[in-house]
Amino acid sequence: MSWFTRALNSSIGKKFVMALTGICLILFLVIHLINNLTLFGGPELFNTVVKNLDNIKPLVRVIEIILATIFVLHIFNGVKLWWENKQARPQSYAVNASSENSSIFSRTMIYSGSIIFIFLVVHLRTMWVAFNFNPDVHTNHTYYEYVSAAFREPLYSIAYIIAMILLGFHLNHGFQSAFQTFGWNNKKYFPLIQKVGFFYSWITAFLFALIPIYFLSGGGQ
Amino acid sequence: MNTNKLNLTLRIWRQKNSNTPGKFVDYKVSVSPDSSFLEMLDDLNNDLESKNQEPIAFESDCREGICGTCGLVIQGHPHGPIPRIATCQLHMRNFKDGETIYVEPFRAKAFPIIKDLIVDRSAFDKIQQAGGYISVNIGSVPDGNAIPIPKEVANEAMDAATCIGCGACVAACKNASAMLFVSAKVSQFALLPQGQPERYERVQKMVKVMDELGFGSCSNTYACEAECPKGISIKNIARMNRDYIVAKIAKEEVV
Structure with a gap:
């Protein structure tokens, strides 16, 4: 093994990959959210935004491949770490006092992450595939109509909202955790990072969840 | 009574x-x-x-x-x-x-x-033996203030050095990770001038042995800090991460 793969396979290396890919995904979510919020501007605005993205398809495809790689690294490393960490304690305690010494967000990353992963698969299947390949949606640029119809399905919308709450859970721990892993924990600015992480995660989760709530409650008719 | x-x-x-x-x-x-x-x-x-x-x-x-x-x-x-x-x-x-x-x-x-409530903690000794020491000859006791160390830095180094190596961090961690212990032992030297010559070699050696011994990885739940009898700060883990990343990117590789 070269020094590079050895470093990435160490405990700190694996954490570092989680943190770096996590921060990339956090930045991606900001861009994704800004795009989604144009839904509130009505069909014309949203359809134009998506059409413009369609016009730069080769660039979008490259970004998509990079993004997919980041997702795969984050998920693969996360599951690997979870499995290895489980092996480090073969016999569990009879009394578990973890709720008194750590936050629920930090202890449930594998669960919130797994549900977000399931959401991601469904999300790609319903939204991404339709936007790219559904002749009706893609050729006629009826993205807004497709999205609003999808979110008027109560079951789909409620599942979406639950996934967003768990996204909030995941980000609430992940944001500050990434900085700790990078070693950027300084008494002057770490409290600020924690605050920014808290607001970022819950505002992001809330705004994403606002979209199904909007359509479900009859908005955009 | x-x-x-x-x-x-x-x-x-x-x-x-x-x-x-x-x-x-x-x-x-x-x-x-x-x-x-x-x-x-x-x-x-x-x-x-x-x-x-x-x-x-x-x-x-x-x-x-x-x-x-x-x-x-x-x-x-x-x-x-x-x-x-x-x-x-x-x-x-x-x-x-x-x-x-x-x-x-x-x-x-x-x-x-x-047996019963006794566990074998010699894994901690092995980590210490990998690099938790200074091997350069620092000579006899220097004159007072001959090596200037700011009070805040000395405090931080001493706070890291209060680790008694009991293993409560491993016991508390949901991943049975030893990172709080190792980071305290890395930090007590990384902060002081005497620890500088071997700073990046030390962190690589100690982390390598820690990984080999079957401890889990840190997932930043901070349970270790909450349960540590000496209140060792998780800032030490951040310092260890930083030193390790710098060592791997820019310093001599220790295998």
Whole structure:
């Protein structure tokens, strides 16, 4: 093994990959959210935004491949770490006092992450595939109509909202955790990072969840 | 002196050796609130021995919270539910009459159980032997202020050096990670001038051995800091991460 793969396979290396890919995904979510919020501007605005993205398809495809790689690294490393960490304690305690010494967000990353992963698969299947390949949606640029119809399905919308709450859970721990892993924990600015992480995660989760709530409650008719 | 004795049920983990599965055994005790936790176990052992029964194996040495030998998981907390103390400093006045108290050993793959509540913590020695020292000759005691070290830096180094190596961080961590211990041992030298020559070599060597011994990875739950009897800060873990990343990117590779 070269020094590079050895470093990435160490405990700190694996954490570092989680943190770096996590921060990339956090930045991606900001861009994704800004795009989604144009839904509130009505069909014309949203359809134009998506059409413009369609016009730069080769660039979008490259970004998509990079993004997919980041997702795969984050998920693969996360599951690997979870499995290895489980092996480090073969016999569990009879009394578990973890709720008194750590936050629920930090202890449930594998669960919130797994549900977000399931959401991601469904999300790609319903939204991404339709936007790219559904002749009706893609050729006629009826993205807004497709999205609003999808979110008027109560079951789909409620599942979406639950996934967003768990996204909030995941980000609430992940944001500050990434900085700790990078070693950027300084008494002057770490409290600020924690605050920014808290607001970022819950505002992001809330705004994403606002979209199904909007359509479900009859908005955009 | 409080003369009202506490009647407690101790649910203690008994395990013959590392190969035999263990189980909880209940013991009824009546104990003074002024007794320490370990004194209570001593009394219980005297009692068991007088009945020709096998006493409960547990470790202790200084009994004043500085040697790091004692370490029991009491009610799910390493060193018991009171923060910033070792098991030997825990007193029975912190428990309620009639309570059932679970007493378990530290549980981690890297800390195999030897007997009952005693675990083998020699994994920590192996990590220390990998680099937790200074091998350059620093000569005799220097003149006062000959090596200028700012007070805040000295404080931080001393805070890291208060780690007693008890292993409570491993016991508390959901991943049985040793990163708080290792980071304290890395930091106490990384902060001081005497530790600089081997700074990046040390962190690589110690992390490598830590990984080989089967400890988990840190997932930043910060349970270790909350349970540490000396209150070692997770800022040390950040420092270790930083030094390790810098070492791997820019410094001589240590295999």
